[in-house]
Amino acid sequence: MIGDASPGVVELAGAGRGEFTVAEKISHGHKLAVRDIAANEAVIKFGVRIGHATQAIPRGGWVHLHNLASDLDERSGTLDLHSGAPTDTVYE
Amino acid sequence: MNKPLPTWSGYLRADGRKGIRNIVLVIYTVECAQFVAHAIAQGENDVHVIGFPGCYDNQYAVRLMLALARHPNVGAVLSVGLGCEYTQPGKIADVVRKSGRPAESFFIQDAGGTSKSIARGKEIVAQLRKEISKMKRVPMSLADLTVGCECGGSDGTSGLAGNPVVGAFFDRLVDAGGRAVFEETVEMIGLRNILEMRAANEMARKELTAAYDKAESYCKAVRQFSASPGNFAGGLTTIEEKSMGAFAKSGTRPIQGVIKVAEAPRGPGLWIMDSVPDAHFMQFGYTNPNDSEGIMDLISSGAQIVLFVTGRGSVIGSPIAPLIKITGNTQTYQRMIEDMDFNAGGVLTGEQTLAEAGDELLNLVTRIASGEAAKPELLGHREYFVMYKHQDTPSLSAGCRA
Numbered sequence: 359m360i361g362d363a364s365p366g367v368v369e370l371a372g373a374g375r376g377e378f379t380v381a382e383k384i385s386h387g388h389k390l391a392v393r394d395i396a397a398n399e400a401v402i403k404f405g406v407r408i409g410h411a412t413q414a415i416p417r418g419g420w421v422h423l424h425n426l427a428s429d430l431d432e433r434s435g436t437l438d439l440h441s442g443a444p445t446d447t448v449y450e
Numbered sequence: 451m452n453k454p455l456p457t458w459s460g461y462l463r464a465d466g467r468k469g470i471r472n473i474v475l476v477i478y479t480v481e482c483a484q485f486v487a488h489a490i491a492q493g494e495n496d497v498h499v500i501g502f503p504g505c506y507d508n509q510y511a512v513r514l515m516l517a518l519a520r521h522p523n524v525g526a527v528l529s530v531g532l533g534c535e536y537t538q539p540g541k542i543a544d545v546v547r548k549s550g551r552p553a554e555s556f557f558i559q560d561a562g563g564t565s566k567s568i569a570r571g572k573e574i575v576a577q578l579r580k581e582i583s584k585m586k587r588v589p590m591s592l593a594d595l596t597v598g599c600e601c602g603g604s605d606g607t608s609g610l611a612g613n614p615v616v617g618a619f620f621d622r623l624v625d626a627g628g629r630a631v632f633e634e635t636v637e638m639i640g641l642r643n644i645l646e647m648r649a650a651n652e653m654a655r656k657e658l659t660a661a662y663d664k665a666e667s668y669c670k671a672v673r674q675f676s677a678s679p680g681n682f683a684g685g686l687t688t689i690e691e692k693s694m695g696a697f698a699k700s701g702t703r704p705i706q707g708v709i710k711v712a713e714a715p716r717g718p719g720l721w722i723m724d725s726v727p728d729a730h731f732m733q734f735g736y737t738n739p740n741d742s743e744g745i746m747d748l749i750s751s752g753a754q755i756v757l758f759v760t761g762r763g764s765v766i767g768s769p770i771a772p773l774i775k776i777t778g779n780t781q782t783y784q785r786m787i788e789d790m791d792f793n794a795g796g797v798l799t800g801e802q803t804l805a806e807a808g809d810e811l812l813n814l815v816t817r818i819a820s821g822e823a824a825k826p827e828l829l830g831h832r833e834y835f836v837m838y839k840h841q842d843t844p845s846l847s848a849g850c851r852a
Contacts, residue, residue, distance in 0.1 A: 359685075360607070360798045386781065387606025387685030387761065404609070406640070408691035421687065428688035430639060430666070431675035442682030 378418035458820035460590030464550030469522035480535035490571030498769035507536035517712035517750040525582035533559030593627035598748030602741035605684025605761030609695015611778025612759040615794040617701035618808025633723035635665040636676040640690035650704035657708035730840040743835040767826025
């Protein structure tokens with residue numbers, strides 16, 4: 359997404375063009391599902407598999423750390439959903 | 451392109467390479483000499499500093515510093531040590547003199563402490579600068595240029611605009627007979643087949659496969675993939691996704707092969723640099739400690755200019771070779787306009803085609819090569835990072851120094 363989307367109906371241009379009902383805010387640079395994705399199904403961007411869905415993602419849903427995981431990198435799944443900050447390093 | 455290719459004047463070095471700057475480089479050989487080295491360069495024009503913090507030496511770091519000391523943009527070198535450390539400033543100066551450049555060295559303990567060393571260093575720098583100021587300028591073109599590209603602080607726009615615009619520029623540079631180098635094989639994770647398809651020949655394919663396999667096994671071994679909190683906040687979710695975006699900087703031309711840190715491309719065209727540590731008994735350090743480390747690696751290939759693509763925004767610069775900062779995120783460009791050289795965001799909104807943006811970036815690179823200062827140069831940013839690392843280790847019996 360090259361702009362912020364607010365909850366409601368959003369129209370997208372580009373390869374996945376169409377109208378989407380968005381349930382939550384999706385920020386600039388983030389991803390939206392252009393179709394329903396089943397749990398464990400491959401998630402495709404740029405025409406390649408970028409990981410797998412860890413739960414079902416509805417069409418128009420925000421695709422990020424809470425529902426998409428790398429096939430290789432285990433640590434990224436522990437990061438904070440919104441800030442990306444690590445949650446597994448002890449500061450005190 | 452139908453327009454005539456640009457030319458400008460540069461500095462011809464004895465090895466045939468040409469520089470776009472003519473700096474004096476001060477190199478310190480241990481952290482204990484770092485303050486004095488920076489004080490020598492303070493307030494001097496065109497005097498940059500690099501150094502190695504460790505007291506125990508490391509073959510990789512020595513190779514890297516020698517490559518930087520003989521970089522085409524470097525006219526002369528002063529190497530400063532404390533006096534106790536393993537890395538030898540005198541030997542660095544010897545190698546630099548053999549490359550046809552004036553070079554000097556001294557130990558702070560011999561010079562009599564801080565103030566005397568700073569005064570002596572400033573005297574030497576003034577003399578070196580005088581010697582290299584007489585250098586004749588020669589015509590230079592894109593065919594004489596090596597350009598590196600690194601990305602850092604990537605976001606969802608980096609793979610869609612910032613890196614593809616660099617790719618368009620790299621295609622133009624390669625077509626003009628120049629050399630393009632990119633690295634971060636740890637950000638090609640998941641792209642083994644795509645990499646292999648881009649190989650110029652069978653030899654290159656073998657090198658790419660080996661570099662890819664090493665990067666993936668290294669990331670698994672250290673349990674750290676090359677993605678930072680800011681990448682995730684910016685919308686990237688997996689290393690595979692980030693990799694596709696990062697790889698877009700490669701453009702579309704065949705990849706000629708893999709070079710290691712401190713190695714120059716073996717011919718014109720597009721090259722990948724492998725900066726990942728080789729398997730070693732220490733398994734020491736992360737592959738990619740920060741952006742400045744990767745930028746130093748690219749400069750060690752002889753890159754006279756490095757492009758830095760950052761969606762989230764960054765303020766760093768680099769010594770020796772100017773850093774040109776590019777973003778595909780128009781909000782970042784506007785928020786950090788003091789630091790950003792190029793906005794590729796128009797490609798996303800349809801205001802500009804990729805080809806137009808590639809031409810515009812080529813124009814900017816030519817202006818910087820002709821002597822115009824990039825924004826990090828104007829602000830005085832010269833961050834660097836030289837670390838212990840193990841590449842091309844001869845045998846385990848060489849221990850930690852190899």
